[in-house]
Amino acid sequence: MIGVIARKEIRxxxxxxxxxxxxxxxxxxxxxxFLARLDAFLGVxxxxxxxxxxxxxxxxxxAPLFSAAMMIFLMIIPLFTxxxxxxxxxxxxxxxxxxxxxxxxxxxxGKFLGLMTFLFCAMLLVLLMxxxxxxxxxxxxxxxxxxxxxxxxxxxxxSALGLYVSSLTRYPFLAAAGGVGALLGLWAISFGTGKAxxxxxxxxxxxxxxxxxxxxxxTGDIAYFLLFTFLFLTLSIWRLDRLK
Amino acid sequence: xxxxxxxxxxARGLHLCYGCHVAVENxxxxxxxxxxxxxLGPNGAGKSSTMRMITxxxxxDSGKVSxxxxxxxxxxLQAKARLGYLPEVPPLYxxxxxxxxxxxxxxxxxxxxxxxxxxxxxxxxxGRRLIGSLSxxxxxxxGIAQAIVHDPEIVVxxxxxxxxxxxQIREIRALIREIGNSRGxxxxxHILSEVESICDRVEILNHGKQVYSGKIEAKKGFIEAGFRNxxxxxxxxxxxxxxxxxxxxxxxxxxxxxxxxxxxxxxxRFAQERNWGLQRINPASLEAFFAELTKxxx
Numbered sequence: 001m002i003g004v005i006a007r008k009e010i011r012x013x014x015x016x017x018x019x020x021x022x023x024x025x026x027x028x029x030x031x032x033x034f035l036a037r038l039d040a041f042l043g044v045x046x047x048x049x050x051x052x053x054x055x056x057x058x059x060x061x062x063a064p065l066f067s068a069a070m071m072i073f074l075m076i077i078p079l080f081t082x083x084x085x086x087x088x089x090x091x092x093x094x095x096x097x098x099x100x101x102x103x104x105x106x107x108x109x110g111k112f113l114g115l116m117t118f119l120f121c122a123m124l125l126v127l128l129m130x131x132x133x134x135x136x137x138x139x140x141x142x143x144x145x146x147x148x149x150x151x152x153x154x155x156x157x158x159s160a161l162g163l164y165v166s167s168l169t170r171y172p173f174l175a176a177a178g179g180v181g182a183l184l185g186l187w188a189i190s191f192g193t194g195k196a197x198x199x200x201x202x203x204x205x206x207x208x209x210x211x212x213x214x215x216x217x218x219t220g221d222i223a224y225f226l227l228f229t230f231l232f233l234t235l236s237i238w239r240l241d242r243l244k
Numbered sequence: 245x246x247x248x249x250x251x252x253x254x255a256r257g258l259h260l261c262y263g264c265h266v267a268v269e270n271x272x273x274x275x276x277x278x279x280x281x282x283x284l285g286p287n288g289a290g291k292s293s294t295m296r297m298i299t300x301x302x303x304x305d306s307g308k309v310s311x312x313x314x315x316x317x318x319x320x321l322q323a324k325a326r327l328g329y330l331p332e333v334p335p336l337y338x339x340x341x342x343x344x345x346x347x348x349x350x351x352x353x354x355x356x357x358x359x360x361x362x363x364x365x366x367x368x369x370x371g372r373r374l375i376g377s378l379s380x381x382x383x384x385x386x387g388i389a390q391a392i393v394h395d396p397e398i399v400v401x402x403x404x405x406x407x408x409x410x411x412q413i414r415e416i417r418a419l420i421r422e423i424g425n426s427r428g429x430x431x432x433x434h435i436l437s438e439v440e441s442i443c444d445r446v447e448i449l450n451h452g453k454q455v456y457s458g459k460i461e462a463k464k465g466f467i468e469a470g471f472r473n474x475x476x477x478x479x480x481x482x483x484x485x486x487x488x489x490x491x492x493x494x495x496x497x498x499x500x501x502x503x504x505x506x507x508x509x510x511x512x513r514f515a516q517e518r519n520w521g522l523q524r525i526n527p528a529s530l531e532a533f534f535a536e537l538t539k540x541x542x
Contacts, residue, residue, distance in 0.1 A: 004351045015339055096335035096390065099299050100352035101325040244303060 001102050005110025006117065013080065013118045022076050023122055026069075033068050034129045037061040058140035062130040066147035067213050069126045073119070073155050074187060078179025080118070081162025082172040084111045085236070089170045089243070104240040108233055112163055119155045123148065143215040150212025153225035154205055158183055160232035167239040250277045251313075252326075252398050252428040255298050258307035260290075260452075267293045268304070268452045273430070275398065280424035282443030283432040286538050290452040291432040292332050295402050298430070299329040312397055325353065328396035332403055334387025338376035342367060342386060345375060346393055353394035364419055365389040366412075380407040388416065392423060399423055401431040405438060417442050436530045450538040460530065467499040467508060472521025479518075483510055490536065496524075498536065 013019045041060045048054040088094040097107050127148060133139060161182060166175040183205075190204035201207040205228070208221040253275040260268040268290040275281050283291045296302045298309050300316050300323070309316040311323040337345060346358040346367075362368055365385040370378060375386065384407045391399055404420065405413045421442050423429055433439060439446050440460060448456040480497060481489045485505030490498045501507050508525065515522035 001352075004348070008348050011344070012337070012339065091335075091338075092331065092333040093335040093337055095301055095329070095331045096349065097352070098301050099324060099327065099329040099331075100349075101321045101354075102352060103321060244301060 001106050002110045002113060005097075005102075005107060006114035009084070009111050009114025010117055013114070019080065019118070022079060023125075026072055026076060026122065027125055029072060030065060030069055030126055031129065034061065034065050037064055038133075056140050056143075057133055057137055058130065058143045061133065062139070062144055063147060063213055063215075065126065065129060066151055067209075069123075070151055070154050070209055070213075073151070074158060074183045075180055077119070077155060077158040078162045078165070078176045078183065080115055081159055081166050081179060082176035083166070084115070084163050085167040085240070086169050086172045086175040090172070094243070098244055104244075105237045108163065108236045108240060112159060112233060115159050115163075116156060119159065120152070123151055123155070126151070140215075146212050146215045146217050149217065150209050150221075153212075153222065153229075154209050157205060157225045157228035157232070160229040160236070164232040164236045164239065167236050167243070251275075252277055253298065253309070253311055253430070255294075255309045256307055258294065258297050258304045258309070260293055260297060260302065260304050266452055268297070271307075271447075271449070271452075271454050273298065273447060275428040275430055277397075277428055278425055279444045280420060280429045280431065280442050282439040282446040283430060283449060284434065284436070284439055284446055284534065285432075285449035286434065289449040289538070291449055292402055293452075294449070295329075295400055295430070295432060296331070299327060299400050300324055301329075301331075326397040328391035328394065328399045330387045330391040330399075330401045330404060334383055335390070336375045336383055336386060338374070340375055341371070342373055342375060342378070343371040345386070346389060349390040350393045353396075355394035358389075358393055360395075361389040361393040364392070364422075366415065381409060381412050384408055385412070385416070388419070397427055399427060399429045401429065403433055404431055405433070405435065413438075436534055440530055448534065448537050455537045466501065466533075467511070467525065467527060469497045469499060469511060469515075469525045470495070470523040471497070471515065472523055473519065475518065475520050480511075483507055483514060485510065 038061055041057060085094070088097070127144070130139065130144060158179075162175070162179040165178040165182060166172070169175050169178070186204055187206045188204075190201045190207050202224075205225070208224045211218055211221050251274065253273065255271065255273040258268055258271045260266075271290070271294055273281070273294070283294065285291050293302070297304045297307070298311075298316070300309075300320055303317065309323075312326045314323040314326070316323040340348070342362075343358065346362065347356075350356060350358050362371065365388050367382070367385060367389055370382055375383065378386065384404070388401065388404055391401065401420070405416050408416060417438065420429055420431065424442070424444070431438075431443070443460065445458065446456070446460050447454055474495070474497070477489050477491070477497075480486065480499065485502050485507040486499055487502045488500040490500075499507065499511070511525060512522065514520070
């Protein structure tokens with residue numbers, strides 16, 4: 001039953017021009033960053049050779065690319081999540097789901113997995129760019145995997161938060177603004193708070209993503225994103241139960 | 245299975261408040277198999293709220309609902325599996341195609357087949373169209389199709405004929421009657437002729453309270469009469485076979501006969517003899533009855 005709802009969400013996303021436009025802009029910006037980093041790398045490649053332990057091509061190009069993708073995801077995921085519940089409440093289509101013999105958790109998980117499938121496709125497109133470098137060199141697949149995992153976990157937590165915000169209002173644009181605001185706030189909360197390890201660093205997704213970005217896979221960071229996702233999915237389920 | 249029981253839906257003592265405004269107060273309903281129950285009332289009487297409660301869309305502040313003997317609030321998923329619901333605003337995704345939408349609605353209820361519902365609701369020729377581009381009439385019919393696509397035991401329809409033209413209304417009424425013969429239907433409306441033509445029983449709501457509940461025929465016995473020189477109420481109620489007389493809407497007299505009596509002939513004779521100037525006399529319409537029940541308290 002989760003699959004039925006997820007498939008419907010995927011179809012709705014691929015049917016809507018908004019999703020395609022956002023994906024296209026996303027891809028153009030990342031391609032630009034990719035090419036700019038590649039250009040810079042080719043410029044300094046000769047000098048890097050002289051270093052004792054030079055940064056590799058993956059570190060020089062792929063890591064910044066994934067870091068940029070995370071930032072863009074932070075801003076565009078609320079644009080995808082805004083409709084998930086708010087629009088259904090506004091158009092009174094949520095009645096169809098609530099009157100059907102399915103639970104709130106099925107509805108929430110279906111919508112979440114539908115969006116995650118869509119975002120996963122977008123992430124594969126990001127991954128394709130550094131993979132083209134295999135034509136002319138070698139890649140650090142460990143670092144690439146850690147970045148990909150980090151982006152996947154970050155987007156899951158952003159989607160869960162966006163989904164929850166969407167269930168709080170009947171106005172999709174309010175949901176988008178609230179989602180971007182909350183995510184930017186969480187991202188910025190670790191700025192200027194001194195050394196790593198204080199409470200602000202613990203709650204901010206940026207600090208946890210940075211570890212993945214550098215190739216460090218910590219259980220702590222994985223647990224952070226999983227808990228974040230779990231918390232907001234649970235809150236969404238509660239919220240949906242209250243809407244009845 | 246509970247399919248042998250004839251009681252499909254039972255609601256007891258439903259109460260609902262929005263903030264400090266009481267929307268529904270102590271409403272109880274029963275629906276048997278093979279029955280079409282009409283919920284009648286002026287706008288804002290609590291019809292839609294009542295329907296949302298019995299379909300599990302809002303929780304009442306107190307009261308119990310059971311569908312086919314299954315408690316709606318204890319075992320919502322099992323109870324809702326017996327239910328098809330068309331809300332006041334049909335829950336349609338405008339960007340979906342008719343066939344895709346119906347297939348989605350069917351799958352949500354664990355059903356697959358959509359052709360029967362499409363055919364019954366006259367949607368055969370619009371299967372590939374986008375829902376947003378359909379006329380209001382087609383959207384309403386799609387809303388009904390969505391409610392019956394999984395062939396539920398209980399069908400709850402909130403103003404099913406709104407936005408339809410007279411021919412479509414006739415078709416949909418026939419369809420509702422057909423569903424009502426083997427299943428149970430609850431429909432709400434403020435069109436009185438609709439109730440007269442398809443409902444077996446009626447519940448009249450006013451200001452969230454049940455003001456009448458029972459068969460429609462039982463209320464058709466009384467007589468409406470208008471005079472140029474109206475006599476006093478006492479003069480009419482003195483006539484043999486008359487139980488009670490009231491002044492109805494437009495200054496008409498509403499005459500309640502005693503059981504088993506038909507005082508029409510006597511009334512006409514008296515009117516002639518005493519020169520009341522009889523203008524009209526007819527069996528009272530449901531309209532008069534409805535107006536009397538739902539009039540504002542003085």
